[in-house]
Amino acid sequence: MDLSAIDPALLVAALMVSATPILLAALGEMVVERAGVLNLGVEGMMIIGAVTGFIVGFNTEVPALGFVAAAFASALLALAFGLLTQVLLSNQVATGLGLTLVGLGLSALLGKPYEGMKAPTLSQIDFGPLSDLPFLGPVLFGHDPVVYLSLLLVLVVWYVIKHTRVGLILRAVGENHDAAHALGYKVVRIRLAAIAFGGSLAGLGGAYLSLVRLPQWTEGMTAGAGWIALAIVVFASWRAGRVLIGAYLFGGLTVLQLNLQAAGVTIGVQYLSMAPYLITILVLVLITSGKGRGSHAAPASLGRAFQQSR
Amino acid sequence: MVRLEKRLNPNRTVAMLTPLLAVLLTMLAGGIMFALLGNDPFEAIRVIFWDPLFAEPFASYSRPQLLVKAGPLILIAIGLSIGFRAGIWNIGAEGQYIMGAICGAAAGLAFYPSESPLIFPLMVLFGGLGGWAWAMIPAVLKVRFGTNEILVSLMLVYVAENILAMVSTGVLRNPEGMGFPGSRNLGHWDAASNPELIEGTGMHWGVALSLVVVIATYVMMTRHIRGFHVRLAGEAPRAARFAGVNPTRIVIFCLGLAGALAGLAGLFEVSGPAGQITIDFASGYGFTAIIVAFLGRLHPVGILLAGLLMALTYIGGELAQLLLGVPAAAIQLFQGMLLFFLLAMDVFTNYRVRFGTTKVTA
Numbered sequence: 001m002d003l004s005a006i007d008p009a010l011l012v013a014a015l016m017v018s019a020t021p022i023l024l025a026a027l028g029e030m031v032v033e034r035a036g037v038l039n040l041g042v043e044g045m046m047i048i049g050a051v052t053g054f055i056v057g058f059n060t061e062v063p064a065l066g067f068v069a070a071a072f073a074s075a076l077l078a079l080a081f082g083l084l085t086q087v088l089l090s091n092q093v094a095t096g097l098g099l100t101l102v103g104l105g106l107s108a109l110l111g112k113p114y115e116g117m118k119a120p121t122l123s124q125i126d127f128g129p130l131s132d133l134p135f136l137g138p139v140l141f142g143h144d145p146v147v148y149l150s151l152l153l154v155l156v157v158w159y160v161i162k163h164t165r166v167g168l169i170l171r172a173v174g175e176n177h178d179a180a181h182a183l184g185y186k187v188v189r190i191r192l193a194a195i196a197f198g199g200s201l202a203g204l205g206g207a208y209l210s211l212v213r214l215p216q217w218t219e220g221m222t223a224g225a226g227w228i229a230l231a232i233v234v235f236a237s238w239r240a241g242r243v244l245i246g247a248y249l250f251g252g253l254t255v256l257q258l259n260l261q262a263a264g265v266t267i268g269v270q271y272l273s274m275a276p277y278l279i280t281i282l283v284l285v286l287i288t289s290g291k292g293r294g295s296h297a298a299p300a301s302l303g304r305a306f307q308q309s310r
Numbered sequence: 311m312v313r314l315e316k317r318l319n320p321n322r323t324v325a326m327l328t329p330l331l332a333v334l335l336t337m338l339a340g341g342i343m344f345a346l347l348g349n350d351p352f353e354a355i356r357v358i359f360w361d362p363l364f365a366e367p368f369a370s371y372s373r374p375q376l377l378v379k380a381g382p383l384i385l386i387a388i389g390l391s392i393g394f395r396a397g398i399w400n401i402g403a404e405g406q407y408i409m410g411a412i413c414g415a416a417a418g419l420a421f422y423p424s425e426s427p428l429i430f431p432l433m434v435l436f437g438g439l440g441g442w443a444w445a446m447i448p449a450v451l452k453v454r455f456g457t458n459e460i461l462v463s464l465m466l467v468y469v470a471e472n473i474l475a476m477v478s479t480g481v482l483r484n485p486e487g488m489g490f491p492g493s494r495n496l497g498h499w500d501a502a503s504n505p506e507l508i509e510g511t512g513m514h515w516g517v518a519l520s521l522v523v524v525i526a527t528y529v530m531m532t533r534h535i536r537g538f539h540v541r542l543a544g545e546a547p548r549a550a551r552f553a554g555v556n557p558t559r560i561v562i563f564c565l566g567l568a569g570a571l572a573g574l575a576g577l578f579e580v581s582g583p584a585g586q587i588t589i590d591f592a593s594g595y596g597f598t599a600i601i602v603a604f605l606g607r608l609h610p611v612g613i614l615l616a617g618l619l620m621a622l623t624y625i626g627g628e629l630a631q632l633l634l635g636v637p638a639a640a641i642q643l644f645q646g647m648l649l650f651f652l653l654a655m656d657v658f659t660n661y662r663v664r665f666g667t668t669k670v671t672a
Contacts, residue, residue, distance in 0.1 A: 084653055089657055097649075105644070105646045106646075108643075109640050219639070227461060271472075277465040277468045280461070281461075281465050284461060288455050288458070289456070
């Protein structure tokens, strides 16, 4: 076993790539939950994003188009969830599960002819000599545009929720939809917008998996990433900054696990590949059992149906 | 202007009609999907829903398969439905199913090659216990730390799948299997096998148990105080607490029962139709059972019928794969759409649709 083969700079750089899909999906889901909607279909939206992104990226050979198409497709799927839960007032938990099942089935069907093909590569941004800096080079200046986009989105979501009127309205709808309705805000419309936003980010995350991270399409390739994103929202107690920390911590663990496998650590492969799920459970327990504000930070109207009675 | 008005009580007639309507809508949407895939939609629907039961020569093979597939689905869905009634969302039945199969098979294989008549009952006991113990993890975490049972039970599915891969290439591997992964075949070992009870029906001990469980659950939910408490905890948690219903005990009971039933389903599957523990033993029954539970309106008799229907889509799906080259994923999508349409139809059960604007009355 040779642990010195693991280069910390490359580890951090790989961590950022590995965390990006979960970061995007978790960030979107956080906005949705801040609006008071619990969408358990993140896994389904991610895999639809993955397959759409791959198909469009492969056929046009322009990965960027793949990302755009993925965001649209997943937002469309999310709106189906929105229609059911917000207009037809169905149970959010059951509908979210249904969304995941539909997404997994539909993606397997659509992606069948594309199995085993290779995605076009997404070029990295050229920072010139900056990327040759020791340590900082590979960590800060050696990524593809989506990594930077995800970081920018964290900043934007944080700013909008915390410091703008739009964010205030979103939070009002999530905390007390009756009061928000009484103030004249269109609760259902605002929630639908949030759901579509969450869907498009989940789609981007999924497309990142199939276009950059792997980069190919395999059936069921998200392998629980959507569910981990949901767990990270709880871990982050519904704050953008902590979503970033949670996703990067998780990405770090995944990369470390892969590096340990590559370095020939003599633990069974299965132990290592079940580790991310066990760690997620452990983190959830720590967060919810803690004396801190963790579990109390949930939006007060989370998962409750809003029906306007006139 | 269209408006929804909440009914005081859910309309029971509509509640019974919506699954039928959802099935029809799914057939319609599925037909369009098959047409897009380049198949004749009418032929595809006929192959899935009619041929497995009535068209020879397939029917003599696939009719028994109906009970073989419906048994585990019903067993798991009944357990899940009790939890769903109480507002406890166990979606990790797949993991409990796997762990039940592993524990039960391991308990039996420990005594190989004994022919004692006690071996099968012992395996049943450990199958149930395995599923129960796996479900106790989210249950205890929920009551002790308030951790979300949805996420924990689902994460444990991935853990169980890894354990399955580990034991089928490790401790449970058949020592005489020439190094191939997978355990000894329990079907070839009389003391541990779960045979077809009546020739040509597909009826095995698991199917028999599922029928018993349907009746027992019906009695419990409608006639027994425990069933009343479960329903109360789901529909009016605050009132339940005032009435002295202990929420901790409800969580432990619902998750434990669902886990034990899923574990039993796994055990009967591994000792009967599947025959051995292999890497690909997990078949998605635990997830399809969620659809079955909803399609059956969380009612035991409804679940019995829904389980049979869902089993039919499995068998018909395999047939359509064989005869028409419809991809396997199309059936998965078909099942997902069914749940989606059902949930959409639910609005008519709980709400009345009104046209026109409201008149304000004093």
